[in-house]
Amino acid sequence: MRTDILRQASPFGLTQHNSNCGVLAAAASGLSDFILGKGADVDRVLGTCHINPELLQQPTMSLELTNYCKVLEEAARQSACDNFGLLYGRQFKPQSLGLIGYIGLCSETAERALQNVVNAFPFHQHNTLTRLVDKGDHYRLDYQVRHGGILSKRQDAELTLGMILNLLRHALGKSWNPREVHFEHPRPEQWHEHCKIFDAPVYFDQPYNSMLIVKSSLQRAMPERDATLLMVMQDAIRRLNSESLSPQSxxxxxxxxxxxxxxxxxxxxxxxxxxxxxxxxxxxxxxxxxxxxxxxxxxxxxxxxxxxxxxxxxxxxxxxxxxxxxxxxxxxxxxxxxxxxxxxxxxxxxxxx
The missing domain is CATH 1.10.10.60 (Homeodomain-like)
Known part of the structure; x- marks a missing residue:
């Protein structure tokens, strides 16, 4: 299994010295195909948001966070798919998330996967709050983009919580569900789809984008756990940020x-x-x-x-x-x-x- 993961990880360029200027391009894996599948013009969407499509093929390259959030909103608008981020996140496999995905997959348990992903997230995506708040019998996972130039970020929020949901379901099974899901943005027209995908009550107009996760459900081992490979991935994601992890401009x-x-x-x-x-x-x-x-x-x-x-x-x-x-x-x-x-x-x- 370890050899398989290393083979899959090889495109992530562990020997490269690219600097992360916003968010690693792995967060947009398969985006072009998904936009196309929703009936929108890929070149027009990417061009409007000043994104070079070649970057999306190189997971350790990076995108400006403003452009990344904008391309998700623009894709939703041009495809007339209001729940674009939600649906894009639903099909996002942890392996497609690049280094941050493998940090979760190689962790010992689902709980450690959640903790390791939260700890590594600042290296994956800048200008973002990600934290685990201990609430006794459950954790509250908070996520919030804190870039001063980004106002519209609904699609990113729904995508990101969907990615984390898929990582946990990888270990806990497809029927696993959080206790509650919270989003900062107002309730969209097709909000019932959110409840269906997360299989949990979903609340809008909340202080943070959050998932409430019962601790007792997180003790199961991760199928591909590998302590050595975990250290390699953690070191790689830090090195990609060694020259650029700095405060907001x-x-x-x-x-x-x-x-x-x-x-x-x-x-x-x-x-x-x-x-x-x-x-x-x-x-x-x-x-x-x-x-x-x-x-x-x-x-x-x-x-x-x-x-x-x-x-x-x-x-x-x-x-x-x-x-x-x-x-x-x-x-x-x-x-x-x-x-x-x-x-x-x-x-x-x-x-x-």
């Missing part, structure tokens, strides 16, 4: 800070700089190096968030001003007309056609 960190601040009103330069461990002058200087001012950054973040909120049909336009840090709705309307030349209501109506 300054602009992305500032964007994230602005988004959080908007929930409490108008962002303040001094407060943001303090939270980033910088002086206001240093932050302004670093932003200028990227051809940005603090005011422009706030405006850009508001504009992106406004279009994101308007696409959530269940969210009343009257509530968006506060979510964007405006003290009154008229200020939001003026800003929106400046950005797009139409009112928020007109923009939402046009986007529905």
């Amino acid at each position: 300054l602009v992305d960190s500032a964007r994230s800070g602005v988004r959080r601040a908007l929930l409490h009103g108008e962002p303040v330069l001094d407060e943001l700089a303090d939270k980033m461990g910088m002086s206001p002058a240093s932050l302004q200087r670093r932003l200028r190096e990227q051809n940005l001012s603090f005011t422009t950054l706030v405006d850009k973040v508001r504009c992106e968030m406004a279009t994101h909120y308007l696409q959530q049909q269940q969210l009343p336009i009257s509530e968006m001003a506060l979510l964007l840090g405006y003290s009154e709705a008229s200020a939001f309307s003026r800003a929106f007309r400046r950005w797009f030349g139409v009112s928020p209501r007109q923009w939402r109506q046009a986007s529905q056609h």
Whole structure:
């Protein structure tokens, strides 16, 4: 069995020294074929998201996380398959996940597989929270993309929890199911499909993307457990990140800070700089190096968030001003007309056609 896994792992380039700039391309294994199977134009989807299709054939190469999340959303849109990420994840075998998949497969038990995958995930995908929270008789596995430039990430969330589900079912059987599944995004129209695939209650509009996993179900041994190969895979994924595992870029960190601040009103330069461990002058200087001012950054973040909120049909336009840090709705309307030349209501109506 070990020889078989090593043979399968050989394309992962354990002797390469590529650096991971966002997410290892193994996370998109088979994506082109799946897009094609859903009736969308692969070249158009990948081209819109600035993804070189050749990268998808090389699991230890990497994609920008913004492009990766965008390509899943774009594939869902162009294929008219609203549950694209969910269905893509359902057919995703652990072996196709590259190094992170084999780290799970080579672990001693299902519990250790879960722990090892969570510990290695920062090397597989940057700017992401992945953690196991001990809740007594069960674990809560939390997953959340924390990149300041990514607003739409529903498809990625459903795909990722589906991948982890498949890894656990590899050891525990196809009928195994979590206690509950949680998603950050609003409930989609075809939400019953989520309940069917996870075979568990699924809740939406939650703080994190999570799975509640009963501990007693995790004691079964992994079929391909191999302690030596596990060490090889863990070392390989660390080496792919040795030159690039670093904090978010300054602009992305500032964007994230602005988004959080908007929930409490108008962002303040001094407060943001303090939270980033910088002086206001240093932050302004670093932003200028990227051809940005603090005011422009706030405006850009508001504009992106406004279009994101308007696409959530269940969210009343009257509530968006506060979510964007405006003290009154008229200020939001003026800003929106400046950005797009139409009112928020007109923009939402046009986007529905």
